[in-house]
Amino acid sequence: MGKCSISEKKKRNNPVSSSGSDYVGSIRRTDIENTEHYMLYQRSSALFTEAKKYIPGGVNSPVRAFKAVGGDPIFVKEAKGAYLYDEDGNQLIDYIASWGPLILGHAHEPVINAVIEKAKKGTSFGMPTEIETELAQLAVSMVPNIDKIRFVNSGTEACMSAVRLARGYTGKDKIIKFAGCYHGHSDSFLIQAGSGAVTFGSPNSPGVTQGTAKDTLLANYNDLEGVKALAEANKGEIAAIILEPVAGNMGCIIPTDEFIYGLRELCTQEGILLLFDEVMTGFRLGKGGAQEALGIDADIVMFGKVIGGGLPVGAFAARAEIMSHLAPEGPVYQAGTLSGNPLAMSAGLAMLTELNNKPEVFASLAQKTEYLHKGIAKVLTEKGVTHQINRYGSMISVHFCEDPVVDFASSAKGNNDTFKKYFHGMLEQGVYLPPSAFESYFLNDALSYTDLDKTIEAVKTIF
Numbered sequence: 001m002g003k004c005s006i007s008e009k010k011k012r013n014n015p016v017s018s019s020g021s022d023y024v025g026s027i028r029r030t031d032i033e034n035t036e037h038y039m040l041y042q043r044s045s046a047l048f049t050e051a052k053k054y055i056p057g058g059v060n061s062p063v064r065a066f067k068a069v070g071g072d073p074i075f076v077k078e079a080k081g082a083y084l085y086d087e088d089g090n091q092l093i094d095y096i097a098s099w100g101p102l103i104l105g106h107a108h109e110p111v112i113n114a115v116i117e118k119a120k121k122g123t124s125f126g127m128p129t130e131i132e133t134e135l136a137q138l139a140v141s142m143v144p145n146i147d148k149i150r151f152v153n154s155g156t157e158a159c160m161s162a163v164r165l166a167r168g169y170t171g172k173d174k175i176i177k178f179a180g181c182y183h184g185h186s187d188s189f190l191i192q193a194g195s196g197a198v199t200f201g202s203p204n205s206p207g208v209t210q211g212t213a214k215d216t217l218l219a220n221y222n223d224l225e226g227v228k229a230l231a232e233a234n235k236g237e238i239a240a241i242i243l244e245p246v247a248g249n250m251g252c253i254i255p256t257d258e259f260i261y262g263l264r265e266l267c268t269q270e271g272i273l274l275l276f277d278e279v280m281t282g283f284r285l286g287k288g289g290a291q292e293a294l295g296i297d298a299d300i301v302m303f304g305k306v307i308g309g310g311l312p313v314g315a316f317a318a319r320a321e322i323m324s325h326l327a328p329e330g331p332v333y334q335a336g337t338l339s340g341n342p343l344a345m346s347a348g349l350a351m352l353t354e355l356n357n358k359p360e361v362f363a364s365l366a367q368k369t370e371y372l373h374k375g376i377a378k379v380l381t382e383k384g385v386t387h388q389i390n391r392y393g394s395m396i397s398v399h400f401c402e403d404p405v406v407d408f409a410s411s412a413k414g415n416n417d418t419f420k421k422y423f424h425g426m427l428e429q430g431v432y433l434p435p436s437a438f439e440s441y442f443l444n445d446a447l448s449y450t451d452l453d454k455t456i457e458a459v460k461t462i463f
């Protein structure tokens with residue numbers, strides 16, 4: 001790992017050497033040669049124009065469209081290890097790794113081989129297969145405090161189903177979620193703060209009904225008192241408190257001990273289920289995810305991203321007593337034609353097997369992330385750029401603001417003009433960061449220290 005195994009690709013780092021003509025796209029070679037680090041996005045832009053004719057906004061998930069940073073998105077042709085190769089032949093160091101799943105790097109051989117072998121035997125049956133039990137057994141053995149797991153096709157589905165299970169189990173309707181935490185795009189989660197300070201949420205997307213919104217209560221991350229007030233005002237009505245145990249969708253935000261242990265205590269006292277959305281943190285912060293890292297037991301845990309090894313998998317898990325409420329064992333309905341799909345299971349099984357056999361990868365990732373943190377912080381400090389950097393394990397985010405970033409409001413204070421300059425500046429130098437200030441980077445273990453050094457150097461060049 002750590003090296004791109006396809007040597008001819010290295011040449012493509014420099015688009016000039018990859019073609020015999022005087023022109024690359026519509027730009028004359030000599031112009032390119034005169035511009036150090038010049039990179040081309042002509043073909044990506046053309047593909048985006050074409051995509052917009054047939055796909056709303058040209059993308060199948062909004063963040064990909066670069067709305068927050070401006071410019072056209074980059075179309076990927078292929079990827080290997082830590083590097084993306086785009087449709088224009090540029091090589092990019094990737095800090096997203098498909099938003100988390102590819103923790104060991106792109107096209108990781110054990111995962112790819114498992115999928116190829118499985119595909120030859122048929123891609124879907126709608127009948128039970130042994131590999132579902134294999135992945136379930138492995139996941140249950142790695143994660144503390146869960147007995148059973150149900151596989152779905154996305155993190156959205158996992159969170160949506162977990163909330164239904166929590167409601168069915170407790171016989172209560174309301175949930176508390178935190179501003180800035182993302183749990184997928186199902187209606188109950190597309191809620192923003194209402195008008196009053198401690199009141200119901202309101203829809204933050206057309207199409208979400210007031211009826212749905214009234215059952216989701218909004219609190220602020222790291223604000224235990226606010227949660228207690230909501231629980232008091234809605235006593236006996238709250239089924240679940242759902243959160244990202246380490247948040248990654250408003251930058252990387254670390255829970256205070258007071259907050260996270262306080263939530264556990266409150267939930268136990270009030271008969272509320274504590275739902276950990278570990279779609280991002282699961283199998284990333286360690287074998288046992290945030291539960292293990294923080295030393296805290298949740299009641300239902302949701303997974304996605306890494307558990308599918310790059311194929312569409314989500315899952316939710318809990319103690320047997322809670323999971324027994326799920327159909328067909330119990331009355332809470334949940335289903336999926338492609339759930340437990342053999343290709344997806346084979347990718348997930350290969351990925352978790354790798355992580356289970358080489359748990360030192362988590363420490364290696366955390367070290368790399370710390371190295372990156374220190375390197376970037378040093379440069380920004382030397383250059384006098386106001387910033388905050390948050391990091392936990394292999395999640396990290398850089399915020400261009402003065403005050404510590406502890407919740408959605410403090411994250412939103414970041415200077416977006418500086419962020420745009422930073423994002424595009426890095427991109428020009430071949431470093432692909434999340435195209436939004438609200439996203440965490442996800443390091444993958446294929447990243448070498450040379451890649452990290454290049455990244456830190458790139459920051460220096462921008463400011």
Ligand SMILES: *Cc1c(COP(=O)(O)O)cnc(C)c1O
Pocket residue numbers: 153154155156157159182183184185244248249277278279280304305314
């Ligand atoms: C990505 C993400 C989701 C949604 O997962 P999808 O597979 O995109 O539906 C849910 N929760 C968290 C914390 C996530 O990061």
